[in-house]
Amino acid sequence: MDLFVWEKKTYLVAIDYFSRYIEVAYLQVASTETVISALKNIFARHGVPVTLMSDNGPQYASTLFKDFASEYGFTHMTSSPRYPQANGEAERAVATVKGLWKEGGDYAKALLSYRATPLENGYSPGQLLMGRQLRTTLLQVPKTLTPCWPNIKQLRSRETQGKQKQEKYYNKHHRTHKQPELHPGQTVWITTENTHGTVVNQTAAPRSYLVRTGDGLLRRNRSHLRATQQPPPEPTSGEDTVSDSENQLAAVPEDAYITRSGRRSRPPKRLDL
The missing domain is CATH 3.30.420.10 (Ribonuclease H-like superfamily/Ribonuclease H)
Structure with missing residues (x-):
């Protein structure tokens, strides 16, 4: 039961x-x-x-x-x-x-x-x-x-x-697909927190992971996590320290920007007619 x-x-x-x-x-x-x-x-x-x-x-x-x-x-x-x-x-x-x-x-x-x-x-x-x-x-x-x-x-x-038949039609209608599993130490973007984190391990609950952020441990579903190569921000203390996000922005060209997933994007060059 x-x-x-x-x-x-x-x-x-x-x-x-x-x-x-x-x-x-x-x-x-x-x-x-x-x-x-x-x-x-x-x-x-x-x-x-x-x-x-x-x-x-x-x-x-x-x-x-x-x-x-x-x-x-x-x-x-x-x-x-x-x-x-x-x-x-x-x-x-x-x-x-x-x-x-x-x-x-x-x-x-x-x-x-x-x-x-x-x-x-x-x-x-x-x-x-x-x-x-x-x-x-x-x-x-x-x-x-x-x-x-x-x-x-x-x-x-x-x-x-x-239930399997319903799942099949639902996945087909919404174009869903099975996301790959995450591994300990992998860097992810947490959509609910708008921040980076590091995967600690997978919990006993299905599709649920423990993720370490600068504010501590969080438990989130796989749908909330986006795999990225961007290193997570380290917790800092003191007024003279600079956060990782500020360092990242400083290293990005002026006309480029960083997306939510951590990817650097630059708008295409167009003819000024």
Whole structure:
């Protein structure tokens, strides 16, 4: 069981990766203690997940949460900072909950309706998670409430093929391509910080790297990093020192300039007619 957890304002939203079963917990205060308490209640109902993914909030970076993950025996992973695409599953769950609660009314009944509604694969989140249909306020044939597990192996295979097909069409439409891996010591341009840095290593999270800059270590997604031959600026101290960027500008001809990727560019010479 893989679980995505996202904390939005005073609510904690958790979604199971396979069944898309959503749990929502109200938090009086968004602190590490309240988040752990809400997760313990979810674990008591559904069991401890193998992997739990969350954002990079301070609630999940504390020593108390690390001890909680060690005690319950699950692997905690965080998404890449400043990369919304890495939060797709959880953000989609948050949007679903907002849509269900948009008109007000009975929030619990709205969640029950979602959990009992069949997905594109023909099975509801409740059936995929519990092996049976959930009884709702609508009239149902008693036979449909009898526990009956779907063919999980066949369903997972079909879901995987569907996702691969979607990925293929998405990459073709947006002309995406797989970027080469970065190596320790390689110089990169960090688009989110507008500065150079040096790759330290690749983290356990997919497409995520630790990069050293003049201000310290940063964790960024591969899409935020551009490989360049430009040496990174060294941290300096004192009023008489000159930064590397100033040295670079001084060495560049007057009519040339340095691009964001660190490449020197000079405008073409045109005839003055």
